[in-house]
Amino acid sequence: MGDLTPEPGTPEPGDQPGDHSVDHSGDQPERPPSRRERARAATIEEIKQTALGLMREHGTTDFRFSDIARLMGMTAPALYRYFADRDELLTALIVDAYDDLGRAVADARDQVPLDDPGGRFTAVAHSYRRWAREEPERFALILGLPVPGYHAPEEGPTTEAARRAMAQLKSLFYEASQAGVLRPPMLSDDGTIAGLLAEHHAGKMESPIDGPPVPPETFQAMLHCWASMHGFTSLDAYGHLDWMPDVLRDAVFESSIRMVAKVAGLPEPRPRDG
Amino acid sequence: MGDLTPEPGTPEPGDQPGDHSVDHSGDQPERPPSRRERARAATIEEIKQTALGLMREHGTTDFRFSDIARLMGMTAPALYRYFADRDELLTALIVDAYDDLGRAVADARDQVPLDDPGGRFTAVAHSYRRWAREEPERFALILGLPVPGYHAPEEGPTTEAARRAMAQLKSLFYEASQAGVLRPPMLSDDGTIAGLLAEHHAGKMESPIDGPPVPPETFQAMLHCWASMHGFTSLDAYGHLDWMPDVLRDAVFESSIRMVAKVAGLPEPRPRDG
DNA sequence: TAGAACTGTTATGCTTCATAACAAACACGA
DNA sequence: TCGTGTTTGTTATGAAGCATAACAGTTCTA
Incomplete structure (x- = not known):
């Protein structure tokens, strides 16, 4: 499994502040993850779990962004900070x-x-x-x-x-x-x-x-x-x-x-x- | 297969003019189908075929009412005359x-x-x-x-x-x-x-x-x-x-x-x- | 031929996805 | 400690879909 990630924590020059890209690599970075990085990872996980919960609840592979947000006590546009779409x-x-x-x-x-x-x-x-x-x-x-x-x-x-x-x-x-x-x-x-x-x-x-x-x-x-x-x-x-x-x-x-x-x-x- | 249809062409008393119920029974009525009945059956068939075409085109089991209507040269609400939803x-x-x-x-x-x-x-x-x-x-x-x-x-x-x-x-x-x-x-x-x-x-x-x-x-x-x-x-x-x-x-x-x-x-x- | 039934239209409301613009919280170096 | 830039959230907005309502033209039939 390819360890080809550029260098965790070193953002690309072109990275905009609100960039959607998510680092899904599982390898541990040299520097321990910062408070924010851990919070972000936890939110990503919570989004995925909430989506799965909705899928299970309705018995389909479908879900609504707005429902995920509501269950998480957020507004829908906030999710776009974590997933582009x-x-x-x-x-x-x-x-x-x-x-x-x-x-x-x-x-x-x-x-x-x-x-x-x-x-x-x-x-x-x-x-x-x-x-x-x-x-x-x-x-x-x-x-x-x-x-x-x-x-x-x-x-x-x-x-x-x-x-x-x-x-x-x-x-x-x-x-x-x-x-x-x-x-x-x-x-x-x-x-x-x-x-x-x-x-x-x-x-x-x-x-x-x-x-x-x-x-x-x-x-x-x-x-x-x-x-x-x-x-x-x-x-x-x-x-x-x-x-x-x-x-x-x-x-x-x-x-x-x-x-x-x-x-x-x-x-x-x-x-x-x- | 149950031939339990009440009597084709004899609308129930409660039938509203724009009622959605569709007669899908395949048995031939005593009276030959009227011009309208044939047109209706043809439209129903066309709706289903158009829906299938859209499903095939997009490779999913999903479709949009508005797309069906557009392909048929109709407006979306017209479809509700044939299918309740x-x-x-x-x-x-x-x-x-x-x-x-x-x-x-x-x-x-x-x-x-x-x-x-x-x-x-x-x-x-x-x-x-x-x-x-x-x-x-x-x-x-x-x-x-x-x-x-x-x-x-x-x-x-x-x-x-x-x-x-x-x-x-x-x-x-x-x-x-x-x-x-x-x-x-x-x-x-x-x-x-x-x-x-x-x-x-x-x-x-x-x-x-x-x-x-x-x-x-x-x-x-x-x-x-x-x-x-x-x-x-x-x-x-x-x-x-x-x-x-x-x-x-x-x-x-x-x-x-x-x-x-x-x-x-x-x-x-x-x-x-x- | 007149009224009822049928089949279409436009107008409207609600919901969702998605983006834009803006505001608060946070991180961190001087 | 302060100030600046980043991150993460918000509200506002627009486009599109489902569905209903109100209305208009057409067709059937008595």
Whole structure:
């Protein structure tokens, strides 16, 4: 992740006083943040949290600047000191959501030992679904149709964030592949996929999935896993399976996931306590 | 589909002249539609098509009344003669989308003989994906997060439309199940799913899926198929797989679908010309 | 052909996004 | 401590959208 920030705290010559640009870099500056800098960061965080609260309240990916301001006890124009416009706030929320989902998935995965890739995938799938069910609006924000009126910055931070998040799933398969514990997936390929992926790894195709390459059949298996768990998850998160009782949904998801893992060549998950 | 309309052309006593209620029933009235009735139907259709055009143009599920009116050479308030508000128009679009998707899926399915359920499912999956790729906004409209600000009518026509659409997938499995050509699915179940589905068929659970009941394991298999094809499809339709060349996406989808069908107990699709 | 019904218009009010102009609080060096 | 420039808030203002009201022309029908 690129540490390319010019020098925190050293404003560019062209910076106007009320400039909208926000420093989202997470690396610590040499000088401790000033009182004002901390206040600013806290306000930015509060704006984002308030926006998320509104999204959750209304069950959409939409929000009104005026509502955010009202809930924060401010007037709407004050928010423009922190975000240039709605799009900039949305971009920040999207990046956060990708990072948060990626972290949730990575945490769940890493609580299962490396030598149990079946269990690691099951953990990933469950955390993916749990995250989406808890935060359907943020899930829609990153993996649904773009929000009305939103125009993503070109080649921007959202793409990078997506790359990072998806890398968490890939690394699972990469490690399993490296460890040699993957059986050949049951998925068919007449050679098309392998051939195209060869080009991909030769750099002709720009994959948003970070990290070292995996064998074609592993890549195919990974996509199969992602698509399956994503399908159930998004139907579930958006309420299209609400006619099933929770226990039934859980059971169907569990059985589907285990089957998908088996098809993908992942070994049976080792029984775990908990 | 309920033919419960009071009597077309016979306005209720309470009907104000400018009443917004729209007759969406498709059954032919005894008296042929008058010049005005045809004009009205045509205008309603044009409004919906214009709204869809705007959604496609902007790549969202949103639209502006004023834009629709402008494109139609009208003023915005005129639209309220046809739809009470944005929600009513959205409801009509959602119902249309469900019906259209259901029809596309049914058409594709019925072009494959009844005794080739594997081929029928493959056809369904491909048409599902094709429809979603051609109409990502309508796909999001019905299977994504609700549109900002939209409040669906309670127990309303959208639920009914969803039921009808999903019944198309179910009937495939029902027919295969009846014909006895389904092998036992490879999906696991410790009894939870079968037990809960027994309650379901006893009427304790209200499934949105129309038609006669299918055996528990078939139901589970159907959901597995739906979730998998939906996952790939929605990732694809929303552009999250755009980094893959088309041929690769097609190949991966094809192999995933065939695998899912096999897991679900559907026989290998019979080779077809075309 | 006269009245009712229908379909369009302009005028209006409310709300939102966004900018401009201005005022208070703060940081910090002389 | 004071004074100056920065930061962060305010009110005022404008453009655009949803929705309703009041009104006018057109079409149907008795």
